[in-house]
Each structure stands twice: as structure tokens, then as C-alpha cells.
Amino acid sequence: MPGQTHLYVPGPTNVPDRVRCAMDIPQEDWRAVTMPEFTLPLFEDLKKVFKTESGQAFIFPSSGTGAWEAAISNTLSPGDKVLAADIGNFAYLWIDLCQRHKLDVDVIDVDAGEGVPVETFAERLEADKDHKIKAVLVTHNETSTGVTSDVAGVRKIMDAANHPALLYADGVSSIGCIDFRMDEWKVDLAITGSQKGLMLPTGLGIVCASQKALEARKQAQLPRTFFDFEDMIKHNESGNFPYTPAMNLIRGLREALNMLFEEGLENVFARHHRLAEGTRRAVAGWGLKLCAKEPKWNSDTVSAVYVPQGVDGAEVVKHAQQRYKLHLGGGLRKVAGKIFRIGHLGDLNELMLVSPIAGAEMTMRDLGGKVEPGSGVAAACEYWRETTPQNEATRTKTEAA
Numbered sequence: 352m353p354g355q356t357h358l359y360v361p362g363p364t365n366v367p368d369r370v371r372c373a374m375d376i377p378q379e380d381w382r383a384v385t386m387p388e389f390t391l392p393l394f395e396d397l398k399k400v401f402k403t404e405s406g407q408a409f410i411f412p413s414s415g416t417g418a419w420e421a422a423i424s425n426t427l428s429p430g431d432k433v434l435a436a437d438i439g440n441f442a443y444l445w446i447d448l449c450q451r452h453k454l455d456v457d458v459i460d461v462d463a464g465e466g467v468p469v470e471t472f473a474e475r476l477e478a479d480k481d482h483k484i485k486a487v488l489v490t491h492n493e494t495s496t497g498v499t500s501d502v503a504g505v506r507k508i509m510d511a512a513n514h515p516a517l518l519y520a521d522g523v524s525s526i527g528c529i530d531f532r533m534d535e536w537k538v539d540l541a542i543t544g545s546q547k548g549l550m551l552p553t554g555l556g557i558v559c560a561s562q563k564a565l566e567a568r569k570q571a572q573l574p575r576t577f578f579d580f581e582d583m584i585k586h587n588e589s590g591n592f593p594y595t596p597a598m599n600l601i602r603g604l605r606e607a608l609n610m611l612f613e614e615g616l617e618n619v620f621a622r623h624h625r626l627a628e629g630t631r632r633a634v635a636g637w638g639l640k641l642c643a644k645e646p647k648w649n650s651d652t653v654s655a656v657y658v659p660q661g662v663d664g665a666e667v668v669k670h671a672q673q674r675y676k677l678h679l680g681g682g683l684r685k686v687a688g689k690i691f692r693i694g695h696l697g698d699l700n701e702l703m704l705v706s707p708i709a710g711a712e713m714t715m716r717d718l719g720g721k722v723e724p725g726s727g728v729a730a731a732c733e734y735w736r737e738t739t740p741q742n743e744a745t746r747t748k749t750e751a752a
């Protein structure tokens with residue numbers, strides 16, 4: 352089929368040309384004497400995306416899963432108690448990773464569409480007088496259900512219970528898109544990957560560790576080699592790496608950070624919010640519901656949409672690919688077949704996002720879904736038009752006149 356492929360899965364995201372060009376370079380000597388001039392400022396700048404001054408960022412050649420493993424294996428010991436909630440597929444996979452590392456995970460099950468249950472966490476922490484719980488896991492943005500959880504709220508209840516556990520936050524589909532405040536929220540291990548908000552191909556697993564987490568590693572007994580913070584610390588200090596780094600991706604990371612800083616992080620968050628809100632208007636225009644059960648959990652990076660009656664979510668994904676070259680996310684685990692997902696994160700603007708909204712609309716109608724033609728597109732576009740800053744100014748002037 353001629354024409355472009357439309358990639359609107361919630362990661363990997365579209366890689367901007369500037370980043371692609373920055374990576375299109377001959378292979379280089381990563382031990383070159385000039386390398387630290389490039390890497391040392393990069394390590395510092397990377398911390399800004401996590402909003403941390405006191406933390407330390409580590410770049411592993413891996414994916415988000417590797418970053419999960421690095422965070423866990425560097426800070427915990429076999430048998431350690433972990434508090435986590437199964438809020439969706441990615442929270443579940445992280446729990447599974449912990450269990451395979453012989454950690455004792457207290458798993459709180461919640462319905463699809465809910466975020467981390469802060470009140471239940473508070474009860475568990477209050478009851479844990481001997482401080483057996485060593486780790487509290489929060490999936491900041493659950494990509495499978497389009498739900499953002501309240502990391503600050505979890506920190507608040509941990510402090511209220513005077514609980515010393517480490518706080519782990521999975522920011523794979525939030526960091527660089529949704530506000531994340533590592534220092535303010537006292538997150539000890541923050542995790543991300545390169546292929547979402549950082550607008551790169553998959554291949555970097557990034558962990559930011561607090562000083563408390565770095566201290567905890569001295570007692571942590573879980574085995575680790577590839578992901579050992581110790582080796583990274585030793586080599587990163589002088590701007591080097593313990594083993595061959597993914598240099599092209601790291602060169603791309605430099606350019607991606609430049610782009611984020613040029614736009615301004617707060618503007619990046621506002622852009623994601625506005626694009627997400629337009630998508631939510633489209634869903635309402637279709638007369639459909641989001642998987643997120645309450646607005647407080649709406650994700651600004653991915654919208655998971657319940658399909659119309661009589662339509663199979665898996666068919667939506669398949670048909671969109673085969674008929675329109677449109678790639679949407681499907682439903683995973685508990686919501687398999689019930690939803691489809693639109694990723695709206697990374698290098699993105701309004702008209703780009705019209706493509707998955709129009710494509711999803713046509714697909715649902717092709718499959719017999721009762722969706723008014725143009726209803727989603729009109730709702731999204733009208734919201735974006737009305738909230739364009741210039742149009743807002745004109746409206747205010749007209750109203751005042």
C-alpha cells in the first residue's frame with residue numbers, strides 16, 4: 352500500500368528527524384579521550400528530565416525491562432518484602448520480575464482502569480510496624496490501561512507512616528511527557544526507556560537513583576553484573592562506561608534532550624496534556640468510554656478506549672493496520688479484545704494526532720461500530736482550535752468588546 356505508516360502505539364514513538372540525523376554517524380571510539388567532554392554534561396542534563404539534582408542517572412544498553420531489573424537488583428535482597436499493585440499489564444510484568452528475583456511481593460489487585468490504591472498502600476504501611484516492607488512500587492503511567500497514578504500521594508502516605516521503604520517509580524511512558532518530580536516526591540529509583548518520551552528508538556534503559564538508593568546498594572544481596580550500579584559509578588565518574596555503550600542512541604539522546612529543553616519541559620507537559628485532552632474529546636464524541644475509571648487517572652500519553660458494542664478490539668487493531676497502515680495499541684491481559692489504545696506521546700502535534708483519530712473512526716465504522724462519522728475528529732479539532740493561544744486571545748478580545 353502506498354503512503355506512510357501511521358505509528359500511534361504508545362511506544363515506540365515517532366523519532367524526529369533531528370534525532371535521526373544525530374544518530375546517523377560513523378561508528379566511533381567510545382574510549383576516545385574527548386568522550387568525557389560529551390558524556391559528563393549529558394549525564395547531568397539527563398537528570399533534569401527526572402527533575403533531580405541529588406540523584407544519579409545510569410544509561411544501560413537495554414529497554415525499560417532492563418531498567419526495572421537494574422533498580423531492583425541493585426537495591427534489594429532475596430526474600431525482601433515489596434508492596435505493589437497490579438493495575439495493568441506493565442505493573443504485572445514488574446511484579447513478575449520481582450517474584451522471579453525471589454522477592455516477597457504483596458500484590459494488591461485492582462480493577463482495570465484504576466490507579467495505584469493509595470489508601471490501601473497507607474493501611475499496609477501503617478500496619479508494617481517492623482518495617483519489613485523494603486520497597487514500594489508505583490507504575491506512574493500504566494500504558495496498558497491509560498492510567499496515571501499519584502506518585503506524590505504515595506510519598507505522602509509513606510512519610511505519614513514514617514516508613515523507610517524505598518520508593519520505586521516506573522516512568523517508562525511518562526518521563527519526558529508528564530510532569531515527574533524525583534526530588535520533590537523523594538522517589539528513590541525512577542525508571543524509563545528511550546523509545547517513548549525521549550523520542551529515540553528502543554535500546555536504552557535509564558535509571559535514576561537517589562542517594563538513599565545508592566546507599567542501599569551496599570547491603571543489597573541480589574546478584575547483578577550487567578546492571579551493577581557499582582561498575583557504572585566507577586566508570587561514569589570519568590565520563591566512561593564499564594562496557595560498550597550504545598553510542599548512536601546516546602548521540603540521539605543528546606539531541607532529544609536539546610529538543611526537550613528548547614521547547615521547555617513545562618511546555619512539553621502542557622502540549623501532551625492538550626493533545627491528550629483533544630483525544631479524550633474525540634472519545635466522548637464517539638460516545639465511547641475510556642478505560643481510566645475517573646478523570647484523576649486520565650493519562651496524558653495514552654488513551655485506552657472501550658470499543659463499541661459488537662466490535663472486537665483485536666479486530667480494530669488488525670483492520671487499522673491492514674486497511675489504513677495505522678498502528679494502534681491493543682488490549683492486554685484483563686482488557687484484551689475490549690479496548691484499543693491511541694498513543695499520543697513524543698514528537699507530536701494536533702494534525703498528526705488527527706490521523707489515528709480519523710483512522711480509528713473509519714475502522715470502527717468498517718467493523719459495524721455505531722460511531723457518528725466525523726464525530727471524534729470534529730470534537731478533537733474543535734477543542735484544539737478553541738484552545739490555540741491566539742484563538743483564545745481573539746475570543747477574549749471579542750467577548751470584551
Ligand code: PLP
Pocket residue numbers: 362414415416417441490492493494495521522523524544553
Ligand atoms: N513499563 C511501562 C509502563 C511500559 O509501558 C513498558 C513498555 O511499554 C515497560 C515498562 C517495559 O519496557 P520495555 O518494553 O522497553 O522493556
